[in-house]
Amino acid sequence: MTLVPEEIAEQQADITRLLLHHIHAPLPGDQYIRGILPPPPSAEAIRVVTGGESAVEAGVLTVWEVPLRASGDSQDLIGGEHVLSILRTLLAGTHVYSSSRIDTVMGMTLIHVDPAQVTPVDPGEFDNAFTILRTLTSPWTEEQPDPRLRGFLLQGPDRMRLYVDHAEDTDVIAVDVRPSGALTALLAALPSLIEEEERAIRGGVDDPHCSRLIDLTDW
Template sequence: MTLTYDDIAEQQADIVRLLLHHIHAPLPDGRFIRGVLPSPSPAAGVRIVTGPQRDGVPDGLTAWEIPLRTVDDAEELTGAHDVLGLVRALNTGTQIFTSSRVGTVMGMTLIQVDPARVVPVGPGERDNAFTILRTLTYPWTEEQPDPRLRGFLLQGSDRMRLYADHEEDTDVVAADVRLSGALTALLAALPSLVEEVERAVPGDIGDPHCSRLIDLTDW
């Protein structure tokens, strides 16, 4: 079976679902997952953003770009648990990377990860406990919600950027939301809001992970 970008988009969404609780659960070095970004199309990858739990300053964050095509089989995608294992290993002790693999994106340090050079940290007892409890309370289903969450980025104490696609369209739309806003009303209206092209922020938004950005912080 030949992998398509639809397959990659679905895998990105699955990774988001698994890693969400790590905005509260620390990584081995005490840092937290601050975001999961869909690598710009057509790249088959995901960018995991880590940093201090309450740091919204971009230069305090690191984005780890992890390819989703496996080393052994280009037609098989890296699983969400494997991505978490790599992120844990990357956030354990001091890591050294060649300058060719280090760049910047949105003010954050961007590191291109070679999975073949990283020994993943496997799941522990708490991971397995979380898997059991999550499965019993929120059974896993292949049916994704609409809009489908492809990524997120915590940007500060009261701001988060959501990355979503809508109605089987893999084109990613980003939406900035205020965490202290009317969340129930926002979530109910989000499917229609992401379709409103007139809400798009004009000009260069400086974010390569989406095709357009809408500002819902005052919604």
């Protein structure tokens, strides 16, 4: 089993946390973040899913795969603010992509972004205000939550897929949940539920972003 390095897994989790509010706050073109996906190993990247405010059908969603290295041989990782700036450029106006950069994943259009070809939009006044407020209310800590959220995908009415890892293991587990369910109980039980092998869906999972899938929509 191939795993991504811990530094990549941690960066994917940090970017997910930074961009979460854009499921409500629009991006250019009235686009919203509908998911953030950890690419299959050994890709050092993040995949951001965008679409209309209530879009969940795969055919109307776009996945942007952004490399996490500032350049191919760089040791520096780009952060959530940089990813957001790239997205704003990509979503503003019309862009033409070569066929070699366009693919599909889970029925969604996948575009492999070349950051060298994108001029990021500088953060605005309200971006910086949000950074100040977020830092004061949710300060960074060296201690990572367990399970750690590496991504998510809004899949339809009352259904969301979480991508998590657990217990110092960067292997990604997908968990389907109902947002209208017993959230307090579910979140408290999640660390133990994802360890129960019998809950994993058998027969293969049509999702390259995880090694196994657990369905907790009826929990």
